[in-house]
Amino acid sequence: MASGLSKSINVNSSKPAKQGLYNPTNERDACGVGFVAHIKGKKTHDIVQKGLELLTNLTHRGATGYDPKLGDGAGLLMQMPDAFMRKEAVKLGINLPVVGQYAVGNVFLPQLPKNRQVCEVLIGKIIAEESQTLLGWRDTPVDNGNIAQAARDVEPMMRQLIIGANSIDQNTFERKLFVIRKRIEHAIRALDLQDKAAFYIPSLSSRTIVYKGMLLANEVGVYYKDLNDETLVSALALVHQRFSTNTFPAWDLAHPFRMIAHNGEINTVQGNVNWMAARHETMKSSVIGEDLEKLWPLIVDGQSDSACFDNCLELLVAGGYSLPHAMMMLIPEAWSNNSLMDQDRRAFYEYHAALMEPWDGPAAVAFTDGRMIGATLDRNGLRPARYLVTEDDLVMMASEMGVLTFPQEKIVKKWRLEPGKMLLIDMEQGRIIGDAEVKNTLATAKPYKQWLEKTRYFLSDMPKVEGGLEMAADLLDTQQAFGYTQEDIKFVLQPMVDNAEEGSGSMGNDAALPVLSVKPKLLYNYFKQLFAQVTNPPIDPIREELVMSLVTFIGPKPNLLGVDEATPPMRLEAAQPVLMLDELEQLKAIATLTQNQYKSIVLDITYPMAQGKAGMAAAVASITSAAQSAVQSGFNILILSDRNVSADRLAIPALLACSATHEYLVGAGLRTSTGLVIDTGSAREVHHFALLAGYGAEAVCPWLAFETIKHMDVKDSKEAAKKFVKAIGKGLYKVMSKMGISTYQSYCGAQIFEAIGLNSAFVNQYFTGTTTNIEGIGLDQVAEEAERLHISAFGDDPVLAKHLDAGGEYAFRVRGEEHMWTPDSIAKLQHATRTNSATTYKEYAKLINDQTRRHMTLRGLFEIKSVGSAIPLESVESAKEIVKRFATGAMSLGSISTEAHATLAIAMNRIGGKSNTGEGGEDAKRFIPVASATTMAKVIGEDVIVKDIALQAGDSMRSSIKQVASGRFGVTAEYLASADQIQIKMAQGAKPGEGGQLPGHKVSEYIAKLRFSVPGVGLISPPPHHDIYSIEDLAQLIHDLKNANPKASISVKLVAETGVGTVAAGVAKAKSDHIVIAGHDGGTGASPISSVKHAGGPWEIGLAETQQTLVLNQLRGRVVVQVDGQIKTGRDVIIGALLGADEFGFATAPLVVEGCIMMRKCHLNTCPVGVATQDPELRKRFTGQPEHVVNYFFFVAEEVRELMAAIGVAKFDDLIGRADLLDMQAGIDHWKINGLDFSKVFHLPAMPAEVSRKNNDVQDHGLVHALDNKLVALAKPALEDGKKVVLDVAISNTNRTVGTMLSNQIATRYGSAGLPDDSIHINFTGTSGQSFAAFLAKGVTFELTGEGNDYVGKGLCGGRIIIKPPVKFRGLAHENIIVGNTVMYGATTGESYFRGVAGERFCVRNSGATAVVEGVGNHGCEYMTGGTVAVLGLTGQNFAAGMSGGVAYVYDEDGLFAKRCNMSMVALEKVEAADAAIGKVQHLNQPDEVTLKALIENHAKYTGSVRASSLLADWTTSRSKFIKVMPIEYKRALTELATASAKQAA
């Protein structure tokens, strides 16, 4: 449908084609979802109206594009309105059969009449062929008067298709309709009609009908006139509002689909779709029968993840699974690590795991078949879903509460969907079927447990098989043949065998990209791991291990539709995919071990060296055909092995052999008939295993790694090998989780990688579907690299005679890999900036810029073309102006020393640039500029500064960019108020998708104070922001922060990867003012080495994609784009500008200017130049000066000016987005580089001239509508004169972020000290919107009667929150939900009282606030570092995961709390009587009983809690039932403090 772009048409009236780096398949969406249903199935028009109202109230969860009328799509699914249809049919002269015997399909038809006619004729023909009756067509009446022009331009013709059943029962008819629809879709797609509107069938069913389109939420009922007809009735209305990352109108992408509406993201969709395709040959269905073949291709290309999911669900249901059964297969709850799950249910999940890999990712899916309606949540509960039930049998479920109001006295239950749980309403049975009942019924419907016991082989339970490793060559040669370097031993293997985890590195990656390296690189290195940012959250695989699983099934997959098969197929299961040598022997002997149930065959993936590199293509082809014939002749485990490598035999890269075989078998429909195991000498680091898994390996035996470990300096080589396996497992968890994938099974084959430096021909043949944007080497060069390694390994190079190659990837080595930071470049930069020598700077810049001989970066290969002739330097914009575009990178105080941190701030403030505080708070003493000359120590404190630095009058140490990262360390109203820009760190270049860690030895007393934590206790930043699981969540956080400081611009930091442009477009639509695109190579204090090397992409590609996508979406003008990642010189700046950046971030270079010498020891706290350490002795050695940093930036700016003069550009603005001025530098000739093609990077979207290419506009944040404007006005007496103010205010869910602007007013005036307690007391009534009382400042009390949604009390800093149910609500508070998810996230001070149950992640990252609540969901008090929490009711699982400080008191009602608590960092204690606690270490310096009792008394006082009063009534008994959750580290710190003060006293 996509057409070429030209200026003659409105360019936005259709989806642009794939062009440049923009790829439509990257588009993401997220949304608001909800339904209303009558439990007893009573159909009314009121339900339809309620659905529409619900949809309207979800509007803020959607987004609009450049045109505010252009929504992202919305729709409604309902039951077949028989009466209405019958009425309408009469008008058309159609005689409708009885209900159930006819179907109505809503159809999007082409705009051109001739196209439409072709479609209708074809449809009629297919219906006839399937022996059903076409009863006629109805024009669907629509009113398109109020939709955006762009949507109207591609608006389809809306018609309804009416089909009569041909004497079959309704279920058979439904299956037939499914077949008919698939056939129509296939047939019309084959016609390739050129039409602005897409042909599409939203629904075709006898039970349901879907009205949807490219509409704003509130327009659905206006557009479809049918929906307002009183006779149109339904017992259910399922609605959906979409938030898409793009702005291109597409009617077909709206939800609901035929059976579902989905809020979330399926991270594994590529793998799921591939696996579905792989099942083609083996799938059989007794129910669908011959028709099954007509359904293929089951899932066509170019659909959204939700649509693919819907396709699969339809198949399962058509194939005979019940709707809940199918949902449990597709989105199983976490079972493998859940000790609380009952055995039958566990067996059910385990049984089905072999049939279907999970469709994994954050998801709230509402589903219906017209008879039952339900919803389920992903295993980690990463999307919100709340529901309520009324006494008159209505159920309403929605992403948030308040979207529909019901009289409180009629509500009987308010609850939420819990992680992995299902809510099901069976309208035929007329009741709600709870999660336990649905699942237990299904779990016991068949003897799954027995079947499992009968059919399951555990690899670990099988008899051991003798057999050792026989290598064909000696160890050193073999290692060299597989490219082992000394660094593989030192940095990769040694940490793993010592600590069972991957080693850490720091300072990012400045080494050459593999495709630019003159050294032979392994094929693995050309792939970069993708990671989740914004549209889906990464997972914390350590703290939230309960959702993770490495279980792998080796061998054929059972028939997915074999629902009625009597003999369940066999399954071979391993706990994790890294096989020890003896386990591989077991697989080789599997036929004997399983009485021929399994038959394995080893395929040799080495070939004669004599055939040389030219032989590789043939060798790969012969492997794949050998694999095919092996499977066809009955082998069902293929082991691809390179053990035969020797001087005479060369190995095909295992990754190539693996992927080629996997894809070949998928294509041949044989992949699910066999297991695929890789036995390779090449795999040794996490990335290798991740790739093999991602391209289809069910298990990997790294034989050479084991042999290497045996010869390493380890005490017990067996133990060491086990630790290695464990480390790889943890690493796989990390790689999977950073993409938000939780099971190995769904990761396997999911291809979550992009290639950098491989050509499309090679990728398309062997790694189909993987993105590769800049071309590069192909099979010939891959073979050449393998051959070169092989020759040097078995040759007589004296350097390699006794030693492995030095490597030089992780640390600079002479004769190793090239690095940009060399002894020379560092020395020259330091000398230049210290002496203000422009000449020396130029020498430095030349070392970096001139890559004609040392190729390291993509930009190094670019050539800058002239606009015209050179102009005089004087006519170029001044350096003073240019430096304002510069910012320093986000390096937290904590990762670097106070001196280093503040010096950067001083320098940036002197030049009018921006420094970035990083994730760690900032001392308020730094916020005010100094009036007269003084020193750093005098302002911040003599006890804090060990190396004093002189300040001039007017200097400021304030970082104008304040970062908000997932840890929310030190993020208070005052902190935010002090910002010019607030930056949301979505990802970090050095470790995208992972959380930061500040090791305990870097948490000094000062750092701990600023971060509200405990000295000496390591700090963990969660991988995700727990308030950003999707794009609409990000929009919410942006809104929160804008409220927290309306004057600040809000920035979102992203990391380059394929698809980042699309994410950036979404971020721009989410109202971000500023977007940072960071390269993969950025520096860091500490990061796992595989993340430093293998995650993310170069900024050149990411920035170009961002620019292209933003321009195509007409969003570029509203945002400022900043680029960072190893930017070092003026030339880098120019290239950044040409590719689309307005601003530039520098991090490593200014650190080098401050004295950093790239020790790469930041994570060890031993920085010998006092930059990245907190050790006072080492900090004394710091020599950085603000002047040096100032000099540096001016040098860079002058270099920029000289380049501008040379190419004839006077204004910096005129550089931005001029990618046409870039070209590949001529004359660079290298066998690997020659294949690169940057045309996609240099592509300019053909948009009209008036479409902005640079920032020249602002976002409309809509703050004028905020409730806070009113609150601030009314609170004036308190704000200005300190008079107490009490207000009564009504509130609803559309009032988002309430109290935050008010708090900003307080913080601006009074800092963190705030106002006296309760100076402003506001009584709210109603359901608050998201982020109620976010960053609420001291002196404010919010008392809400009603209920809260997600993020209540986010960042609370001193205020008091009280939430209690309405008086008329009759439910028991501790059995009903009162606030949503992620409440009190990042709170630092203040208190809250919630009379009711809170959702998941209550008090996550709380670092000092107090909270009382009557029950919490999963992950309560996660990552908490301070504060006090009292839970007066049940908790969910994984309580206290990662909790290192503060105390929680939990009322252990059922005595099972210990099982639900994550004990890795806490101990459980009794709450002792006050007198027994005297003389012991005390939280808050008082006995626990005193603290707890006071909290409960307050709770009773503030909320009228019945639970609190009853606990107090029998206090002694109650106290004994409380459990104190005490972090081990916190206790240690308290004990040390007590000892220290005792000493001082003595």
Added chain:
Amino acid sequence: MGKVTGFMEYNRLTEANLPVVDRVKNYKEFVLHLSDDQAKQQGARCMDCGIPFCTSGCPVNNIIPDFNDLVYQQDWKSAIDVLHSTNNFPEFTGRICPAPCEAACTLNINADAVGIKSIEHAIIDKAWENDWVTPQVASYKTGKKVAIVGSGPAGLAAAQQLARVGHTVVVLEKNSRIGGLLRYGIPDFKMEKIHIDRRMAQMQAEGVEFRVHQHVGENVKADDLLAEFDAVVLAGGAEHPRDLPVLGRDLDGVMYAMDFLTPQNQVVAGDVVPNQVLATNKNVVVIGGGDTGSDCVGTSNRHGALSITQFELMPQPPVQEDKQLVWPNWPLKMRTSSSHEEGANRDWSITTKELIGENGKVVALKGTKVEWKDGKMLEVSGTEFTIKADLVLLAMGFVSPVEKLLKAFGVDKDNRGNAKATTEGVESYKTSKAKVFAAGDVRRGQSLVVWAIREGRQAARAVDEFLMGSSTLPR
């Protein structure tokens, strides 16, 4: 990597020296290598830098962090393997190298550098003690013949590298003993000659043939060499000393430093040297403040000089350089050698006006203070002085190779009179004359032993590539 916090816990250790009174009695080495424990502790100080500036500071790019760590682990055998992988003769550099690596050590920024040289010294001494230094005989012979003209460190390094890849190598030396400057220029008390002899033995076992009394341009014809050999490497050093053109230069008792030092080495070696000039009971003035001057001081002390004075034309350098502006480069700073410790007067910014003689023999030196402005030297009026001088040793450096050698082969010279050849690219180390290569001081001018070794190694690779089309020798 050594020990993570080693650099904060341990101080730099310097190798112990025998007391001055004892050591000046003979010509034996007096520097004692570190004990195992000391070496371990010194190794522990290495921080295993992300960028090992030391490796780049070292002309042969010794992989210093690795052998530091191995010594810390007390794995001496692996340590010598690592050390030998970049340096053919660590026993030379471990004794006489000024250690630019230590200047580049990151600890040197704000503390004392790791004692890299002392570790190197300890490693190689231990290796010899344990017979770990064995001949590495090439597995096959290429049949190609290479002549190396000059047996100094550059020539020896080139010879060893080429022999190990199977070429037939002949080293030609004009003197009676092998070693060039190592043998005749460096006093025994700084490096005993057994070290050269041991290496020679190893090299001979590896197939290197040494021919002495082969003075190209005198008793050996270049053309004969070109006829006999497939390649020739010129490694004859830069032996032409800088002269002092003042009145009285011709007086008796005024001589080049080498003419004073070489005979002493010959005597120590057991040669009979008629008319050796001794400093015994003389007022010695050494002109030139460099290493050679220092060697003159040490030798004069051993002779039993009455007084020793050393003058330097350049100003006295600072005791401590500004590390912020100099590190990791080699600093210009006040250096006091072990010979100075043995006793000598030193003065800077001194130019010699005249040498005063009596009866044809020098008796005094007339000098004056100078000052330097914008690179120009100005005499400071009123600072003239006269000092007693019975022996004046000219140690002002070397200006170029001996011309005869270059002339004999007819190779082009650069503007300093050195053999013209580059060090990078496909033409590296090739002179203008086909199949003639140049390495070491003959090409780069007067320099350090470690630079000579580097050039010898790199030239060997160039020769190997030239002969074989490709080479596995490291650069």
